[in-house]
Amino acid sequence: MTTHRPSDAALTGLMLDPHARHVPSWLYVQDSGPGLVTFVGSSRIPGTGDAHPLRYGSRRSHQLVVGEIIVRPHYAVGTDAVRGHGLGGLVTHGHDFRAFLERGEVLLDPYGRFPGVPTT
16 A cells, blocks of 8 residues: 655654755645646745745745655645636635635644634
């Protein structure tokens, strides 16, 4: 059985790697065909300005980072509410949880952090 959980060796490598970063983030994942997903997201750390850890000291407008990503979900929602927006549109669409749930469901909420959606 294939597992996508990080191995002990991978976790040890992360702890020892001076270039590894752990930052708050969100991302949209989109089906792009058999065995392929694309994603777009964001990370905000107030007060870091140009020194956000994912910029790796660069002052250029973009950084391409090739490596691995570890996601520790606070919650996940599956939805068709943003179908057709494209990856760029997903970033600017916003997080309308009511619309997401009308056309989807909470996939997991392991720590009870889903913000809930008022029904009125």
